[in-house]
Amino acid sequence: GQQLNQSPQSMFIQEGEDVSMNCTSSSIFNTWLWYKQDPGEGPVLLIALYKAGELTSNGRLTAQFGITRKDSFLNISASIPSDVGIYFCAGQLIQGAGSYQLTFGKGTKLSVIP
Amino acid sequence: DTGVSQDPRHKITKRGQNVTFRCDPISEHNRLYWYRQTLGQGPEFLTYFQNEAQLEKSRLLSDRFSAERPKGSFSTLEIQRTEQGDSAMYLCASSLRKTNEKLFFGSGTQLSVL
Numbered sequence: 001g002q003q004l005n006q007s008p009q010s011m012f013i014q015e016g017e018d019v020s021m022n023c024t025s026s027s028i029f030n031t032w033l034w035y036k037q038d039p040g041e042g043p044v045l046l047i048a049l050y051k052a053g054e055l056t057s058n059g060r061l062t063a064q065f066g067i068t069r070k071d072s073f074l075n076i077s078a079s080i081p082s083d084v085g086i087y088f089c090a091g092q093l094i095q096g097a098g099s100y101q102l103t104f105g106k107g108t109k110l111s112v113i114p
Numbered sequence: 115d116t117g118v119s120q121d122p123r124h125k126i127t128k129r130g131q132n133v134t135f136r137c138d139p140i141s142e143h144n145r146l147y148w149y150r151q152t153l154g155q156g157p158e159f160l161t162y163f164q165n166e167a168q169l170e171k172s173r174l175l176s177d178r179f180s181a182e183r184p185k186g187s188f189s190t191l192e193i194q195r196t197e198q199g200d201s202a203m204y205l206c207a208s209s210l211r212k213t214n215e216k217l218f219f220g221s222g223t224q225l226s227v228l
Contacts, residue, residue: 004156031215042118042205042219043157088156092215100145100214101170104156 006089006105014113019076021108023089028069031092033102034061036085043088047074079112086110116140118220120206126226127196134192135223139208146189147217148181150174151203157219163189164211196227 006023013019023032031050035043047058049065049072056063062075072089086107094100119138127133139146144165149157160179161171165186175181178196183189193200203224207217 033215041221042207043217044219045216048215090156100162101147101159101172102157102215102217104158106154106156 004089004091004103004105006087006108008108009106010109010111012111012113013079015079015081017079019079019083019110020073021087021110022071022073023091023105024071025091025103026070027091027093029091029093029103030069032063032065032072033090033092034063034072034074035088035090035104037088037107038085046087076110079110081112081114084110084112118206118208118218120204120220120223122223123221124224124226126228128228129196129198131196132192132194133196133225134190135204135206135225137189137191137206137220139188139206140218141187142210143208143218144186144211145209145214146183147207147209148189148191149205149207149219151205151222152201157205160191193225196225198227201225201227 033048034046037043047063052069053067054065060077064073086109088107089105090102121136147162148160151157159172160175161181163183178194181191203222205222207219
């Protein structure tokens with residue numbers, strides 16, 4: 001089945017630094033998404049990407065849909081303490097009779113040192 | 115809009131017992147999804163409903179699992195004869211049909227099977 005590889009698995013950064021994380025797949029996706037999960041909560045959607053090469057921003061967050069459709073990147077600028085959490089990439093490939101499931105990566109755990 | 119609500123938040127049970135979880139989606143959302151998340155992993159798709167129809171089931175959904183959405187509103191997920199391997203966070207999400215990639219997750223039900 002489809003698998004998403006996220007890197008890095010975890011990262012510790014100083015407040016104010018920029019952060020980059022990425023996600024790669026062995027299969028193509030039609031849609032890439034980035035979610036953030038806080039402890040004890042469900043994931044919250046940050047950014048959705050729909051076209052190869054697309055670059056989309058949401059405040060300090062910027063994400064890109066790779067041109068091969070097999071990867072995506074998330075950048076966070078000027079990190080703040082509330083950026084702490086686990087960031088998941090997810091891909092969707094609607095195929096056949098219509099499989100709408102999202103395939104998630106294992107997440108990148110971000111820690112911000114004040 | 116009160117978001118996706120899940121009940122209970124936590125459930126501890128003994129192996130072999132049956133458990134049932136409830137999910138109340140965002141009221142105008144006609145799609146409802148169940149995902150399972152284990153420690154250190156991203157959410158894994160279990161099943162989804164469009165209104166009251168269960169349209170897709172993952173191979174993860176063994177015969178001991180059953181999900182219903184009888185009136186197209188709330189949903190229940192039942193696990194019969196629980197096993198220790200069923201211990202996980204069970205996440206419910208909902209979406210509009212036209213933006214089915216944008217899942218709104220609940221806070222989940224954390225199941226511990228002793």
